[in-house]
Amino acid sequence: MSRIIRATDMPPQPWKNGMGVTREIARFPADASDDFVWRISVAEVNSASPFSTFPGIDRQIVLLDGAGFIMTLDGKQRHALTMPLVPFAFAGEAWVDVEMAGGGTRDFNLMVRRTQATGQVELLTGPGSHLVPADCVLLYLAQGTADTLAGPLSAGDAWQPDGNPVELHEGAKALLACVTPHG
CATH class of the missing domain: 2.60.120.10 (Jelly Rolls)
Structure with missing residues (x-):
């Protein structure tokens, strides 16, 4: 959700x-x-x-x-x-x-x-519509503004994705926190 x-x-x-x-x-x-x-x-x-x-x-x-x-x-x-x-x-x-x-x-x-999962932080830059990886548990908007189906994001806001894309505006930069469980 x-x-x-x-x-x-x-x-x-x-x-x-x-x-x-x-x-x-x-x-x-x-x-x-x-x-x-x-x-x-x-x-x-x-x-x-x-x-x-x-x-x-x-x-x-x-x-x-x-x-x-x-x-x-x-x-x-x-x-x-x-x-x-x-x-x-x-x-x-x-x-x-x-x-x-x-x-x-x-x-x-x-x-x-580390005994239960591995994690990675990735940088996502705008502008444009981006699908986030399936293992992304959170998107943190570090700079700029963005839109999701759940509502708009401002710098400092976070979004727990649901498979829908995020629309990053000009100058927006987001950090994706991806976690993959073992097994």
Whole structure:
């Protein structure tokens, strides 16, 4: 069933480690707590605080706005999350230290329990009508405006697709969160 989730309906909540704020968009199952199969949120990173750890979870993070930050994973691998709308995958159990590249940022996060499914974030750009892949559990409108049969979308809104196309307007950019269950 198609459903629009408005940006205004995503209340802020503290990170698992209490050192930041996130706005959950959706999770499956909807009533799951830490035992979700997948979870999608937008986090606000305003300081060089370490990320929460999520053992057994594969994560994909995408910079939405701001200068970004440098991630150091387990004290070894460094990754500059400074290019907007470019997904980066990493293990949820990794210890992630953050060095800010400028002021505060917002980033899109897909978390998937690796024993139950695999996940991928893909960029979709407008203008035009687009069918989303069958394994897409959520479309997040990062920039611009779009239309669905369920109603219009503005930047920051999300849509749980139902097999119908999305019409992206000029300049619109969307992130597709795709999840494929094992078996």
